[in-house]
Amino acid sequence: MTPSADMSTILNRILDTAADNLRVAKILIQLGLDPNNVTYDAIFNRLLELFLANITLANLFALIGAIFFVATLLTQTMVPLRVANMFGCAFFAGFGALAGNITTFLLYFLMVPINAFRLRQMLNLVKMARSATEGDASMEWLKPFMTERKYRKGDVLFKKDEAANEMMLTMTGKFLVKEIGVELPPGRLMGELGFLSPDNKRTATVTCLEDGHVLTITYEKLLEIYFQNPQFGYYFLVLTSQRLLENIARLEGIIAQNKIATQPTAN
Template sequence: MSMALLWDTAVATLTSSLATPAGIVAACSAAVAGALVVVSSFVKTMIPLRCLAVGGNLGFLLYGALHPSLIMMLLHGALLPINIWRTAEMVRLTRRVTAAAAENDLSGVWLRPYMRSARMKAGRVLFRKGDAARHLYFLASGQIEFVEIGEMMEAGRLFGEIAFFAPDKRRTLTARCATDCTVLRIDETTFKQLYFQNPAFGFQVVNLVTSRLIADRQRLESLMASSRPAPLGS
């Protein structure tokens, strides 16, 4: 088939499609959806990308309904709820982290939907001093003991974050279950996906980790001040 014939066929098909109001709406929908797909190829962050994908799905779904195409309707009808759900999920995560930063909530509870849960018996060692830090942890129930300093941690706290973000990624303490515990963890790959998909999430996480480090330093300074001997003659 020659190029001229292909061109004539395409023009005839387009002309017949635009002959009715429904055809015009279908063509405009497809054009807008196609433009959104092109724009999405230049977007680097996940929430705008998902929003553009939702718009593209709606456009192609409308085109498939008005210019009957069962395959197109099935494809974009299946993709639409997935993209809506993923967009809502990332928006919720950003709001949780932003609220935690605003309230100075260092617990890390906002990460729970993305963490895997495990039940651990008393005496179980989560990691030892010098181990590679491959996970970030959240203690949902029980108590964790940091062996080298004899400190106990209650439930509802994020832990293991310093080594997780440190350049050498090595644990500075040993963490052991003092009681039966429920521990949630997130691996580095999942955390990086969340970070790069949503820069606002990453920025707020940096703020929260910085707040935790400052709080730890202030606690250490208070302990050192209380352990100093009183000046002579006081």
């Protein structure tokens, strides 16, 4: 490399640095600062002056809305997230109204009732799940999240040891758990244990004894509800434990009856 090339490179770097410094100086001048006397206090005081000079009620609403929006990003569960989102949307809608921006106003104004509806749905889910653990095992609280499926007499709903990906709630008809010979009337859960088992396998075979229909919900949807509100997971676990204990009590009764039947009679 020749000396002239080195000098050219150095000059280009000097010009680039000078241009950058000129840009910085221009920005500082636009902010009302002296480029030759820049301190943290001066920058802070100038920014504070600009903030106080430009703050309006509309901008204040936007600032509060932004704070609530940041709160939604830091919230881990759905209920407080919905609450924070509702407040944030309300303040942004206020900003749009005060600023005369009809698009912003309508967008955030319409999001308030949507968030309120979803919040009410989630609170009702938790409330009904709680009442279910206190004795009401109707499972009505899960129906809004389930889809209907019909079966005819003789149909096999699922077989033992096959992969499980959904839970069912009987609505009409009768269904038989073949391994233990138990009939399931309307209003009973099927397949909930597969959701909790590590390998998601069916623990029994269920067939349809007479025409009927069930409501189904996938395990993915159950997980979604759980992550939206971990309280639901606790209540669902209690309900499932109750079902498991009922099955154990039923099997213990059958074993006791078999022991009595096999005992030798006295002469």
